[in-house]
Amino acid sequence: MSTNQHSKSEHAGRTVVVTGAGGGIGGDYVAAFAGAGANVVATDVAAAEDAGTALADRVSAAGPGRAVFVAADVTSDTDWEAVVATATAEFGGIDALVNNAAIYQGLGTKAHLTELTNESWDRVLTVNVRGTWQAIKAVTPTMRARGGGRIVNISSTVARMGAPGFAHYVASKAAVDGLTRAAARELGPDAITVNGVAPGLVSDDASRTLNTGDYIAAAAKGRALGREMAPDDLVGAVMWLAAPSSGFVTGQTVVVDGGGVFT
Numbered sequence: 001m002s003t004n005q006h007s008k009s010e011h012a013g014r015t016v017v018v019t020g021a022g023g024g025i026g027g028d029y030v031a032a033f034a035g036a037g038a039n040v041v042a043t044d045v046a047a048a049e050d051a052g053t054a055l056a057d058r059v060s061a062a063g064p065g066r067a068v069f070v071a072a073d074v075t076s077d078t079d080w081e082a083v084v085a086t087a088t089a090e091f092g093g094i095d096a097l098v099n100n101a102a103i104y105q106g107l108g109t110k111a112h113l114t115e116l117t118n119e120s121w122d123r124v125l126t127v128n129v130r131g132t133w134q135a136i137k138a139v140t141p142t143m144r145a146r147g148g149g150r151i152v153n154i155s156s157t158v159a160r161m162g163a164p165g166f167a168h169y170v171a172s173k174a175a176v177d178g179l180t181r182a183a184a185r186e187l188g189p190d191a192i193t194v195n196g197v198a199p200g201l202v203s204d205d206a207s208r209t210l211n212t213g214d215y216i217a218a219a220a221k222g223r224a225l226g227r228e229m230a231p232d233d234l235v236g237a238v239m240w241l242a243a244p245s246s247g248f249v250t251g252q253t254v255v256v257d258g259g260g261v262f263t
C-alpha cells in the first residue's frame with residue numbers, strides 16, 4: 001500500500017495492538033481500527049476480560065477487521081510475551097501499538113500532592129510509565145522483523161497544564177512524553193516511529209468519576225472549539241499516527257483538545 005494514502009483503508013490487513021481496551025476510550029480505538037479493516041489485539045487487565053471479549057466479538061462481527069482479546073497486565077513481561085505470541089499466531093505479527101492503558105479512572109479520586117501515598121505514586125508511575133516502556137520493548141522485535149512499525153503513546157494535556165489533584169498522574173504523562181522522544185530516537189533506525197497523542201479532558205465515565213460537571217463544562221468553555229470532547233474526537237489522530245502515511249513523523253506528541261492548550 002502506498003505510504004501517501006491518508007484514508008482509513010490504509011489500515012486494511014494491518015495488525016494493531018491496543019492496551020487498556022476492555023472499555024473506555026480504548027474500546028473506541030479497537031472498533032475504529034477493526035472498522036477500517038485492521039486486525040486488532042485488544043488487551044486489558046484480567047478483571048476486564050468479559051467486557052474485552054464481548055467488545056472483540058462485537059467488532060469482529062461488524063468487520064471488516066477482526067479483534068481478539070488477551071488479558072494482559074502492561075507491567076508483566078510474561079503477559080507481553082502472550083500478547084506478542086497471540087498477535088503472531090493469529091495475524092502474523094504487529095504493525096502498530098497504541099499504548100492507551102493507564103491508571104486514570106483507577107485513581108478513584110483527586111487529592112492534593114501532600115495527601116498522596118508513596119504506594120499510590122509508585123502504582124501510577126509503574127503502570128503509566130514502566131508499562132508503556134515494557135509494551136514498546138515487547139513489540140520491537142516483531143516490528144523490526146517486519147521492517148518497521150508505529151507506536152502511539154497516549155499522554156494527556158495535564159502534562160503541560162500541571163492540572164491539580166493528581167500530581168502522580170501528571171508526572172507520569174510528562175514522563176510518557178519524554179519516553180516518546182527517547183524511543184523515537186532509538187527506534188528510528190528500525191523504521192519504527194514513536195509518537196504521542198495528548199487528549200484534553202474527555203467527557204467519559206472516567207472523567208466524570210474524577211471531576212464535577214462544572215469542571216468539565218469549564219474545560220469545554222476554555223476551548224477554541226467551545227464544546228465537550230468525546231472519545232471519538234481522538235480516533236483520527238491516533239489512527240493517522242498508527243498508519244503508514246505518518247511515516248516521517250516521529251517523536252511528536254499531538255494535542256487533541258479542541259484548542260484548549262497551545263503549547
Ligand SMILES: NC(=O)c1ccc[n+]([C@@H]2O[C@H](COP(=O)([O-])OP(=O)(O)OC[C@H]3O[C@@H](n4cnc5c(N)ncnc54)[C@H](O)[C@@H]3O)[C@@H](O)[C@H]2O)c1
Nearest residue numbers: 020024025045073074100101102104105156199201202206
Ligand atoms: N478520559 C480523559 O479525559 C483522558 C484525558 C487525557 C488522557 N487520557 C488517557 O486516555 C487513556 C484512556 O483513558 P480512559 O478515560 O479510557 O481511562 P480508563 O481509566 O477508563 O481506562 C484505562 C484502561 O487501562 C486499563 N489498565 C489499567 N491498569 C492496567 C494495567 N496494569 N494493565 C493493562 N491495562 C490496565 C484499565 O483497566 C482501563 O480499561 C489513558 O491513558 C488516559 O490516561 C484520558
